[in-house]
Every structure is written in C-alpha cells, then in structure tokens.
Amino acid sequence: MNSHSIHHLMQQGLRENVFPGAVLLVGSGDTRLFFEAYGKANLFSGQPMIREAVFDLASLTKPLATTLAVAKLVDQARISLDQPVVKWLPALAGSDKATISIRQLLCHQGGFPAHRLFYMTLKSLLPSRRKAAVLDLLKHTPLAYQPGETTLYSDLGFMLLCRLVEAVAGYPMNEFLKTEIYDPMGLTDLFFVDLTRDHLTRKPFAATELCPMRNRLLVGEVHDDNAWFAGGVDGHAGLFGTADAVFRLLRFLVADFRGRSSGSVFSTQILSDVFNGEGKHPLPLGFDRPSVQHSSAGRYFSANTVGHLGFTGVSVWMDLEKECCIILLTNRVHPFRWNTRLGQFRPFIHDRIMEHFEI
The missing domain is CATH 3.40.710.10 (DD-peptidase/beta-lactamase superfamily)
Incomplete structure (x- = not known):
C-alpha cells in the first residue's frame, strides 16, 4: 500500500458523504509522514479545504x-x-x-x-x-x-x-491559555473566538452546521450551543485550530513529558499525571484512552495511547509508546449534524494508515 491508497480512501470518504471535507495529518516523532486536505470547507461557497483550514475543535477543547x-x-x-x-x-x-x-x-x-x-x-x-x-x-x-x-x-x-x-x-481562560501556553509554544493557530468581543477573525474556517437555533450557517463561531450562549469561551468546547497546530502542541507536550524540551512549558511530573494518572487514580486527565473493543482509534494503537473525539467531526490519537499520532479533522456536521458515517470510517482509515506506515 502506498500514499496514493490513503488518498484513494479519503476520496472514497468524500464520495460516500462521510464528510464534505477533511484534513489528515499523520505524525511519527516530529515528522509529518502525511499531511493533506480533501474536499470542501464550505459546500455553499465552494471554498476548498486546505491544510491551513481552521476547524471548530469541539470537545478537543477538554x-x-x-x-x-x-x-x-x-x-x-x-x-x-x-x-x-x-x-x-x-x-x-x-x-x-x-x-x-x-x-x-x-x-x-x-x-x-x-x-x-x-x-x-x-x-x-x-x-x-x-x-x-x-x-x-x-x-x-x-x-x-x-x-x-x-x-x-x-x-x-x-x-x-x-x-x-x-x-x-x-x-478569561482563553487569555490565560494564550499567554501561558500557546504563545510560549509559538502556536498562533489555536484560539477561542470570544463572541463577547465580536471579533470574528478572517481565517480559513471550515463551516459547520446550518444551525436551527441561530438560523444561519456557522462559520468561525462555536457550534456547541451551551458554549455559544456563554460567549464562545468554555471548558467543554470553543477551541479552534488547524491540524498542524494540534500536531505541534502534541509534540511540545511529548517533549516536556520526556524531559527533552529546551524551553519547557510544563513539568514532567504534571504531564505524567495528565497522560497516565497516578497511584490510585490511573486515569488520564482530560484525555481519553482507546476502548478495548471497537475503538475509534482502530486496532494498532498501543495501550499507552491518549486522544479524544469532537462532535464536529474531529479527532486526535497519540501513541506515547510508538510516538506516533493521527489527527483527522473533518466538518462532518456540515451542513447537518445527522451525518454519522464517520464513526465507521475513522477506525478503518486509522488501520490502513498504521499498516501502510508499519507503525
């Protein structure tokens, strides 16, 4: 299997209406093994999806x-x-x-x-x-x-x-994150859209839903209704970002976790707790682990894996043992949230990727 086969499978996802558009990034260590965009960011304007597309990261906010x-x-x-x-x-x-x-x-x-x-x-x-x-x-x-x-x-x-x-x-939490974490890491493409300040930035946002509550197509404003009515900044949803920004954040975290960062933002101790839990609390903090059966991560990630899904059609899984990750960002809720085909497609494409790169 070659990279063309992964392209073919992603194109198949488009043809079968799994998602209107997607960005797929596969990383091994600090290397981007695969990084491509597919389909449309906005079906109504015809805006193509690009690698720099900004997605509503939904529950990846957690x-x-x-x-x-x-x-x-x-x-x-x-x-x-x-x-x-x-x-x-x-x-x-x-x-x-x-x-x-x-x-x-x-x-x-x-x-x-x-x-x-x-x-x-x-x-x-x-x-x-x-x-x-x-x-x-x-x-x-x-x-x-x-x-x-x-x-x-x-x-x-x-x-x-x-x-x-x-x-x-x-x-505000968005300002704390920017000042204390994202800026020191050089991550300008991870941010919240603070609706109380009414500054929808001009970025290549991937559209989400034709929202029945707000009576418009959502572009660059949080999809989650609780987060939107709270002003756009909340703990469960509201973060926006690009696939590459998510990848670079994960690499910074791993470098700090392994104690090999030149300018660490976090201690090894707290990241050990975040990724592994501690003592009588062996659960990761904020992150999820792949389920034992029928995991959205597929069959090849090790038990030492953390990740998360987001309702808008986004996911990230990072294997701390193999130091690899798959970031799949889609706008599957565009134009309506009832499209649930991604649930079957995600573990399938993950398995084909892991087989292809022999990870």
Whole structure:
C-alpha cells in the first residue's frame, strides 16, 4: 500500500458523504509522514479545504485547552488536583458539589450528568449575564452519582473547570491559555473566538452546521450551543485550530513529558499525571484512552495511547509508546449534524494508515 491508497480512501470518504471535507495529518516523532486536505470547507461557497483550514475543535477543547490550563496552574503551585473545587468557587459551598475535587472533574468522575440544555435558560438572559449564570446552573444541577463513584463523560464538569481556571487566574481562560501556553509554544493557530468581543477573525474556517437555533450557517463561531450562549469561551468546547497546530502542541507536550524540551512549558511530573494518572487514580486527565473493543482509534494503537473525539467531526490519537499520532479533522456536521458515517470510517482509515506506515 502506498500514499496514493490513503488518498484513494479519503476520496472514497468524500464520495460516500462521510464528510464534505477533511484534513489528515499523520505524525511519527516530529515528522509529518502525511499531511493533506480533501474536499470542501464550505459546500455553499465552494471554498476548498486546505491544510491551513481552521476547524471548530469541539470537545478537543477538554484535553487541549482546559486540561492544560489546569495543569499550568498546578505547575505554578496555585492549585492542587486533589483539593475540592469549592476552595476557589465558594458559590458551591453547602451544595452537593462541595466535595468534588479538580481531579474528579478532569477524569469525568465529578458526579455530573453528561449534558444539560443550559442554553434554553441562557438565551433569555442579557448576553453580559450569561457566562456568570452558568455557575449557578451548574450548582443547581442535581448530581447523577456520588463524586468518585463511577466515570460518566460530562461536558458539565469541564464547564465548571473553566470557571475554576478563571477564578484562580483572575482573567478569561482563553487569555490565560494564550499567554501561558500557546504563545510560549509559538502556536498562533489555536484560539477561542470570544463572541463577547465580536471579533470574528478572517481565517480559513471550515463551516459547520446550518444551525436551527441561530438560523444561519456557522462559520468561525462555536457550534456547541451551551458554549455559544456563554460567549464562545468554555471548558467543554470553543477551541479552534488547524491540524498542524494540534500536531505541534502534541509534540511540545511529548517533549516536556520526556524531559527533552529546551524551553519547557510544563513539568514532567504534571504531564505524567495528565497522560497516565497516578497511584490510585490511573486515569488520564482530560484525555481519553482507546476502548478495548471497537475503538475509534482502530486496532494498532498501543495501550499507552491518549486522544479524544469532537462532535464536529474531529479527532486526535497519540501513541506515547510508538510516538506516533493521527489527527483527522473533518466538518462532518456540515451542513447537518445527522451525518454519522464517520464513526465507521475513522477506525478503518486509522488501520490502513498504521499498516501502510508499519507503525
């Protein structure tokens, strides 16, 4: 199998309407083994997809933004993972959230249900009041289980983490990430679109959905409704970026993790915790691991792999043992979210890639 075969499979994905467009980047160590764009970024304008296309990274926000902001605050000795979040968010005092630790939130063990339609409440408030109102909504959402009792993937826990970061840092999470993490790494193509400042930047955004709630095609504004009504910056969604920026971020993290970075942004210790968990908490923080059977990562990634999926059609899997990664960014929700063919295509293309490059 040669690279032409991977091209053929991606073209097949286009023909079978798995996605309107995609960018595929395969990395081994610091080398980009494969990096190509396919299809259309916008079906209505005919804008072609390019390698520099900016995608709504959806839930990749959790590991690539929120988790890293928390990790930086730990490195700065401003917070501790096993302390209760109420220490920095006293509004939670006296509620059933008072014992939840930061680590539990990062591991999706905080007790929160998976999702709530907060935007149905937020849309009736003045835009200036919406972000603060989310904390009150989180406080009054009944827990689905006792914190630490089980693992349930939840957007809500990461929404709370965003408010924790901002309470400790003293300014918005997107600015903290830019100043403390992305800028020092030279990553200008990872960012949030802060809708409260109304500055939709002119970048080659991949379009997402014809949104029934907002009654327009979404281009360069976050797809997730809870994040949009909260102003575009939140802990569960809101990050935008290019495939290459995601790749370079992952390489910086691995270099810091291995202790071979010349200008490290993170300590080896905190990244060990992020990727592997620690002691009695052997879960990665913010990241996911491939499931044992029918993983979206396919069959060839080792057990020492971290990654995540995003609702808009984006994914990243990074094998820490083999030091390889596959970043597949698509706009599968364009023009409608009901297209779910990517679920079958993703592990299939991953397996063909790993076989081709003998990884």
